[in-house]
Amino acid sequence: MTFKSFHLNPQILQALVEAKYEEPTPIQTQAIPVVLEGRDLLASAQTGTGKTAAFAIPILEQIERAKGKEKTHRKLRALVVTPTRELALQVCENFQMYSKHLRIRSAVIFGGVSQHKQTRQLERGVDVLVATPGRLIDLMEQGYVKLNEIEHVVLDEADHMLDMGFIAAMKRIIKALPKKRQSLFFSATLPKDIIELAHGFLNNPEEIRIQPTQTTAERVKQAAYMVNKEDKRSLLLHVLKEEHQFRVLIFARTKYGCDKLAKFLRNNDFRASAIHGDKSQNQRQRILNDFKDGRLHILIATDVAARGIDISELPLVINFNVPNVPETYVHRIGRTGRASADGIAISFVDVDERHFLWGVEKLIGNEVPRVENHPFVDEREDPRREPKKKRRAPKRGSGRGRKPSHSSKRDSGGAKGKGKGEASKGPRQKSEGRSSRDDSNPGSQRRRANSRPESRSGSRSGEGNQKRGEQRSSRGRSGQKPRSSRPSENSKRSGPRRRK
Numbered sequence: 001m002t003f004k005s006f007h008l009n010p011q012i013l014q015a016l017v018e019a020k021y022e023e024p025t026p027i028q029t030q031a032i033p034v035v036l037e038g039r040d041l042l043a044s045a046q047t048g049t050g051k052t053a054a055f056a057i058p059i060l061e062q063i064e065r066a067k068g069k070e071k072t073h074r075k076l077r078a079l080v081v082t083p084t085r086e087l088a089l090q091v092c093e094n095f096q097m098y099s100k101h102l103r104i105r106s107a108v109i110f111g112g113v114s115q116h117k118q119t120r121q122l123e124r125g126v127d128v129l130v131a132t133p134g135r136l137i138d139l140m141e142q143g144y145v146k147l148n149e150i151e152h153v154v155l156d157e158a159d160h161m162l163d164m165g166f167i168a169a170m171k172r173i174i175k176a177l178p179k180k181r182q183s184l185f186f187s188a189t190l191p192k193d194i195i196e197l198a199h200g201f202l203n204n205p206e207e208i209r210i211q212p213t214q215t216t217a218e219r220v221k222q223a224a225y226m227v228n229k230e231d232k233r234s235l236l237l238h239v240l241k242e243e244h245q246f247r248v249l250i251f252a253r254t255k256y257g258c259d260k261l262a263k264f265l266r267n268n269d270f271r272a273s274a275i276h277g278d279k280s281q282n283q284r285q286r287i288l289n290d291f292k293d294g295r296l297h298i299l300i301a302t303d304v305a306a307r308g309i310d311i312s313e314l315p316l317v318i319n320f321n322v323p324n325v326p327e328t329y330v331h332r333i334g335r336t337g338r339a340s341a342d343g344i345a346i347s348f349v350d351v352d353e354r355h356f357l358w359g360v361e362k363l364i365g366n367e368v369p370r371v372e373n374h375p376f377v378d379e380r381e382d383p384r385r386e387p388k389k390k391r392r393a394p395k396r397g398s399g400r401g402r403k404p405s406h407s408s409k410r411d412s413g414g415a416k417g418k419g420k421g422e423a424s425k426g427p428r429q430k431s432e433g434r435s436s437r438d439d440s441n442p443g444s445q446r447r448r449a450n451s452r453p454e455s456r457s458g459s460r461s462g463e464g465n466q467k468r469g470e471q472r473s474s475r476g477r478s479g480q481k482p483r484s485s486r487p488s489e490n491s492k493r494s495g496p497r498r499r500k
Contacts, residue, residue, distance in 0.1 A: 003057075006032050009064050011101035012057065019097055025050040030208045032058045040183045040202040044190035045210035046334050051186045052094045052156070055080075059152050060099050063127055066151070067103075074105070074125035076145070078152040081131055081173065083161045084304060085110040085281055086288065091156060092130040104128065109145075111135040112281035119144050133161070133169040140176065147176045155201075158187045159194045159327075160304060167197075174201055188334070189327035220333050220343045224357060224368045229350040231376040232320060233264055238374060239346060240270065240298075245316040247291070250300045251332050253321040258300045261320065265298055272298035303328055311335070319347040322356040326363040351380060 003016050003024055024032065027045040034041050035058035045051055059078050066077070080095075082088045092108035099106065106128040107121040115135070122129075122144050129145070139145045153174075155161060161170065183205075185198045190209070199205070227235050240248065252258045258274035265272035273287050273296055290296040292311060303323065317336045323329050329347075336343025347368065349357050361367050 001029060006036065006058075006061075008057065008061055009102070012060060012064075012098060015098050015100050016057075018100075021053070025054075027051055027208065027210045028054045028057075030210075031055065034206045034208070035059065035182070035184065036061060038062070038182055040205035041208065042185045042190075042195070042198055042202060042205045043208040043210075044187055045208075046188060046330060049210060051188070052091055053098070055154050055156075055184050055186055056091070056095050056098055059128070059154070060095070060102065060104060062152065063104055064102055067127075074127060075149050076126060076129055076147070077150065078128045078154070079131065079147065079150050079177075080128070080154040080156055081133060081136065081161070081170070082156045083132070083164050083166065084157075084277075085112060085132060086284065087157060088130045088132055089285075092128075095128050095130065099128075106130065109135045109139060110281065111138075115139065133166045133173065137169055137172060140173075147173070148178055150177050150181055152182045152184070153177055154184045154186065156186050158185045158198065159189045159191065160187075162194060162197060164304065170201075188331045189325075191327065220336055220345050222333065222345045222347075222368050223371050224347045224349050225371050225374060225376075226354075226378040226380075227348055227350060227374075227376050228378050229352070232348050232350070233261075235348060235374065235376045236261075236265075236318070236320065237268060238376070239318070243316055243344070246294070246297050247311075247314060248298045248316045248318060249311075249314055249335055250298060250318045250320050251303065251323075252300055253302070253323075255302060257321070258302060262298075262300050265300075270298055271296050272300060274300040276302045277304060303332070315343055317343065317345045319345070322347055322349055322353040322360075324356050326356075326359045329360045330364070351378065 001024060003013055003021065006024075027043060027049045031041060031043050031054040035055060041055075043051070043054065045054075063077050080088075080091055082091060088108050088110050092106055095106040105124075105126045107118070107126040108130045109115070109118045109122075110132040111134045115138070118135075119139065122139070131145075136145060140147070155170070183202050185202065185205070187194070225235060225239075236250075250261065252261055252274075255274075255276040255278050258276050262272045262274040273290070275284050275287050279287075287296065287299070291299045300320075314336045317333055319329070319332060323332065333343075333345035336345060347357065357368065
């Protein structure tokens with residue numbers, strides 16, 4: 001199949017020939033017809049497969065057809081939103097390359113620089129706008145950008161857009177768009193949660209997945225070095241001296257880690273620099289140009305900043321830190337082995353990152369070969385299996401020992417606050433005492449009354465003692481703590497006042 005089979009405009013085909021586009025890639029073969037039909041699309045393919053051309057070419061074709069029919073003034077028809085400035089510049093360059101023989105204007109807006117040049121372009125009129133979310137909302141509030149006539153909207157790298165916290169901004173942008181539009185989601189990775197969120201923005205979309213299991217590039221040679229965390233820098237110097245590569249991309253987890261690693265390499269006579277979100281746009285663009293032109297040999301980047309790096313000849317990629325998301329690993333090593341070239345992807349794995357590597361191997365369905373003939377080998381065992389799941393805490397009452405029976409519960413409940421077995425014996429002793437007494441003998445009654453001590457508040461009657469005994473026995477049976485024999489302060493206050 002060739003691009004002519006899509007019945008594209010001859011001027012677009014001429015631009016593709018000049019760009020040396022011979023045959024469409026799998027994602028372009030499946031996506032271009034769907035977009036030309038005007039349907040919504042949810043597409044996923046690994047890095048380096050031509051996702052940008054898969055939506056840019058059919059959008060330009062539809063704009064050219066609409067302009068030929070309407071013959072109206074220039075208006076903003078297509079919007080492409082990207083998470084990073086580098087990716088926005090790259091996408092805009094592709095639009096301009098494909099439309100070089102058409103009367104279609106493309107512009108790019110992003111933060112970190114003055115908006116003066118960007119607003120002047122918008123005032124002259126553009127057909128296609130590529131933007132980052134922050135600057136787009138700023139210019140919308142100022143009135144420079146109006147989305148009420150947008151016909152095509154694209155979310156490029158949608159997974160990172162939402163992972164970076166742009167969900168609120170995207171909802172605001174989508175709300176400003178007209179209901180009748182074509183919405184396209186393109187991404188290198190497409191986890192389940194992103195799919196669920198995308199279906200809220202798309203209208204009955206066509207789903208396209210190229211290599212849905214996210215298998216890695218076939219021409220990329222992978223290797224994993226087991227190493228202690230403290231020896232990673234020394235191992236990096238060892239690998240760089242062995243490989244003799246003059247263009248190396250190194251991925252680090254944090255911005256601080258990128259700067260620290262770049263300084264370490266410069267101190268060891270390597271031409272290295274770091275790129276991440278804390279650097280200004282001019283700095284990032286200068287570093288990228290130096291890396292592409294060969295003035296810079298080593299580039300250290302975070303995953304987000306690397307989304308805009310498009311270099312056809314990149315022989316070596318090093319994961320200084322193994323990513324905790326397996327799909328990110330696939331995206332990283334996809335930077336090498338492009339354009340039918342061979343590539344090498346090396347990962348430094350410490351003991352805390354081994355379960356990340358197991359996740360990668362589970363995703364790609366292959367084991368990453370281990371390299372053991374290096375001077376910094378971590379000699380700890382590699383079990384080559386997933387870590388055991390944590391044991392759940394035992395439920396209450398399911399510990400060791402015999403479960404008490406109902407009778408023992410009653411016995412133990414009645415013994416609270418008393419001596420051992422007193423609660424169960426108390427009522428029996430009283431009843432036995434009453435049966436042994438001779439109430440008919442008045443002399444014995446007088447002797448018992450005289451032998452009973454009197455409290456300061458007055459003598460207690462036998463009837464009162466009997467009631468209190470019944471109350472204590474009932475509390476003992478119900479498991480409640482009996483009242484103390486000494487009166488509390490509250491009971492003293494609440495009792496009847498004594499006469500003076």
